[in-house]
Amino acid sequence: MPSFDISSEVNWQEVDNAINQATKELGQRFDFKGVKSEIKLDQKAKTITLWCSEEGKLEAVNDILQSKLVKRGISLLSLEYKDVENAFGQSSRQTIIVQAGISKEKGKEIIASLKETKIKVNAQIQDEQVRVSGKNRDDLQAAIAHLRSQSDTLKVPMQFGNFRD
Numbered sequence: 001m002p003s004f005d006i007s008s009e010v011n012w013q014e015v016d017n018a019i020n021q022a023t024k025e026l027g028q029r030f031d032f033k034g035v036k037s038e039i040k041l042d043q044k045a046k047t048i049t050l051w052c053s054e055e056g057k058l059e060a061v062n063d064i065l066q067s068k069l070v071k072r073g074i075s076l077l078s079l080e081y082k083d084v085e086n087a088f089g090q091s092s093r094q095t096i097i098v099q100a101g102i103s104k105e106k107g108k109e110i111i112a113s114l115k116e117t118k119i120k121v122n123a124q125i126q127d128e129q130v131r132v133s134g135k136n137r138d139d140l141q142a143a144i145a146h147l148r149s150q151s152d153t154l155k156v157p158m159q160f161g162n163f164r165d
Contacts, residue, residue, distance in 0.1 A: 002133065002134060002140055002163075003132060003133035003134075003162075003164050004131075004140055004163040005131050005161055006129060006130040006132065006147065006158050006159070006160055007128070007159050008099065008101055008102045008106075008128075008129075009100060009101075009159060010074065010098055011072075014072040014073060015098065017072060018072045019065065021068045022061075022065045025068075026039075026064060031060070032060075035052065035057055036052070036053040036091075037053065038051045039051075039061065047095055048098060049094070049096075050065065050093065050095075051091065051092075051093045053090065053091045054090060055090060055091070055092045058092050062094070077151070077155055077156060078099045078157045079096050079097070079099070080096065080099055082095040099156075101127075101128030101129070102128050102129055102130060102158075106156050107125040109154055109156075110123065111124075113150050113154065114132065114143055117142075119134075119142050119146065120134055120139050121133065121140060121143050122134065
């Protein structure tokens, strides 16, 4: 029975490269002269921390980081932003959680989306991915096309792999 896997992986080396490029650009930009800013990656906790000594500049730091991530092929859908916190003095901090893998809740949303289409496929959650199987290849390709069109509403960057006949 043909099947494929839906996963949501993040290339951590590319994330690290994007953060290094953003840090370098922050050091060179004229509007950041005299402003202390920092971008830290914690791969184990799957978080990125943005810190800036001026409250208004934190959004600019975020924009720079986002542009570098997009250029490196990292989907912005894999970023979950927490609230901006006031740090000491006038500085502010924001934590960004990098979603690597499909959570059980998102997996259930993907399965529900597939069931709504009435395509004859079965989907099941396996660890941090979803396996979709069906009787023929055309149904699986229709399921992939549907999920690609729904990626904005599901808010999950999806990669389709391990296609087997």
